[in-house]
Amino acid sequence: MKVYFVSDGTAITAEVFGSAMLSFFDVAVETKSVPFLATKDQAEGLKHQINEEMKNTTGLMVFYTISDANIRNIIESCDCHCYNLFGDLLSPIEQALGVKAQPTAQKAHGMKEGVYDGRMDAVNYALANDDGASVKNFAEADIILLGVSRSGKTPTSLYLAMQYGIKAANYPITEDDFSAPGLPRVLKEHKKKLYGLTIDAQRLHEIRTGRMAASKYASSRQCRYEVDEVESLYRQERIPFLNSTKLSVEEISTKVMAEMNLVRHRQ
Amino acid sequence: MKVYFVSDGTAITAEVFGSAMLSFFDVAVETKSVPFLATKDQAEGLKHQINEEMKNTTGLMVFYTISDANIRNIIESCDCHCYNLFGDLLSPIEQALGVKAQPTAQKAHGMKEGVYDGRMDAVNYALANDDGASVKNFAEADIILLGVSRSGKTPTSLYLAMQYGIKAANYPITEDDFSAPGLPRVLKEHKKKLYGLTIDAQRLHEIRTGRMAASKYASSRQCRYEVDEVESLYRQERIPFLNSTKLSVEEISTKVMAEMNLVRHRQ
Structure with missing residues (x-):
């Protein structure tokens, strides 16, 4: 099984969470991180590559954390199982907090503006x-x-x-x-x-x-x-x-x- | 808002993923990690503490990654919003892999037996x-x-x-x-x-x-x-x-x- 961790940031969240998820399964896994996927062109390129690989295997999945809906749609249209790691939890948390999620606010592993590290x-x-x-x-x-x-x-x-x-x-x-x-x-x-x-x-x-x-x-x-x-x-x-x-x-x-x-x- | 990251392991997965999730929201958050929660007594103790805190606030939630169903049930019965971070994704992935998840296999941040680090x-x-x-x-x-x-x-x-x-x-x-x-x-x-x-x-x-x-x-x-x-x-x-x-x-x-x-x- 080959697993892609795809993100518009460092892909660290996708890696950490995806790897933890995969550790529940007794399956040999090869992983590949694709960080900083930020443009539609890059997403189309990755989709093309994945679809080519899918011609020779069915053992491929994608775990992703991507803010931009357009880029997300491209990834989701790949010919393999794709999992939006934040997908299922965002709306219950929105309700609990009474605040809308702001996709652009997400920069989990970046530098906080003005905060010295x-x-x-x-x-x-x-x-x-x-x-x-x-x-x-x-x-x-x-x-x-x-x-x-x-x-x-x-x-x-x-x-x-x-x-x-x-x-x-x-x-x-x-x-x-x-x-x-x-x-x-x-x-x-x-x-x-x-x-x-x-x-x-x-x-x-x-x-x-x-x-x-x-x-x-x-x-x-x-x-x-x-x-x-x-x-x-x-x-x-x-x-x-x-x-x-x-x-x-x-x-x-x-x-x-x-x-x-x-x-x-x-x- | 106070958020507990609760785990039977290091809680690193819950922290990384939970923090990434919270970074979507423009809300001030105080976080507390509770790693190595491994017994029912510990879970009951935490539940008691959380329920006491809930008497004075509604701004508290729990993000957890716990393998044992009995311990999980105790945490889920706390008087606050509790999110099982693996919950929604495990069964689709089981289907995709054609393999059952083995809760006890999970040790995402531990030492792999026999593998030199x-x-x-x-x-x-x-x-x-x-x-x-x-x-x-x-x-x-x-x-x-x-x-x-x-x-x-x-x-x-x-x-x-x-x-x-x-x-x-x-x-x-x-x-x-x-x-x-x-x-x-x-x-x-x-x-x-x-x-x-x-x-x-x-x-x-x-x-x-x-x-x-x-x-x-x-x-x-x-x-x-x-x-x-x-x-x-x-x-x-x-x-x-x-x-x-x-x-x-x-x-x-x-x-x-x-x-x-x-x-x-x-x-």
Whole structure:
């Protein structure tokens, strides 16, 4: 089955929603995004291409989010199943809100006019404060992620910044931190912002082996030791923590947002 | 108007789709995500909270994506408008595919079992190859973004990595590069992978002023000079390029994906 995600914008909404929809079905799917379809000519071109493909297959559908009715009509006249993702919900919501939908207002993934995109600050913050690089900026952090090397701190910080505009610093817990009791001094005054990541020792061993094979750093024994120590540190200090082994960065990030009561800065 | 995005997963699909839907309406909206709603008790708790809120307002709705019918029924019985985002489309798609939807299969933003998440490699690649840090790795790049300092290269590289698993290096074009004719030598052999970013000189001046006020680097004159030079370089060398001034990182990234015919590595 081939699925086109077609949009007059980035096609991100169609992709995210369409992919979620398709994940209900145990069917192999090849997807293709067609963003920024903005003119009738482009729509006719796509229709022609789809109709040509339909001569050799029946396994093709289109999921679309398009504001302009003329362009929508062209897409809907393709020789395949076409689904208007907003179609069925707009009018009930119009009724509930008592307001008419304004097709031209739609720009879900664009820049809001006159609104500075604070996510860029947050991304720069995450980069500047990666791996304990600059602990003096911790006061500015919305959250400080802890964890041993390669437990998922950096991707999580970046995802929190990019998706939610959250300023996430991260601090690597190393063997040095286990020799003294309690939390590293630089973390103590920010205790409410701390959130721990952990990972199964075996998975950590695999990841570190990929990075530096046959090192002490990557050895099963070292990984087991660091994971045990960091988890007892979290428990002793009552730092909320999460095992990232089987989670995607989206799952880790949304769990962190919920547990730490963080509010997205980006609207 | 207050809108709850409720899900048994990350709630990302509900957020993305619900926000896109709401962007059609010129109504002020406060949104709240409720991810990982997985038990009847949690659903009853949320229902109680919503019904309490409904005593003081009528301006509340729920957008949800929930697989389990029992949990769904609890949410649907709240005293407010509730919209099942998948509801209306699942059965037409079942018919088109000739396959029954399997509610438990849904894990749109989770880790695919046994599939290594190549996005983490791509994020690490983007970090290691930011700002021309390691040109020897350019052979491995899917794309190399060019641009003057602060024209949007780093966030775009990271977004391409995180969302699409694309390995994006980036290389800063500086005054040194304008003194010699043509492309910097390290870029010549990778010409097909090059993509340029540019930005309005005035906007660049503002961004650089925020970073280093009253410097030559941030001066209007310097910004104008660098932008003019880099754009003529792109034109001379026939490097495709994009003005990022009024675009979100999502728009830049999806345009780059489309123009460079890049295919997402993550499925």
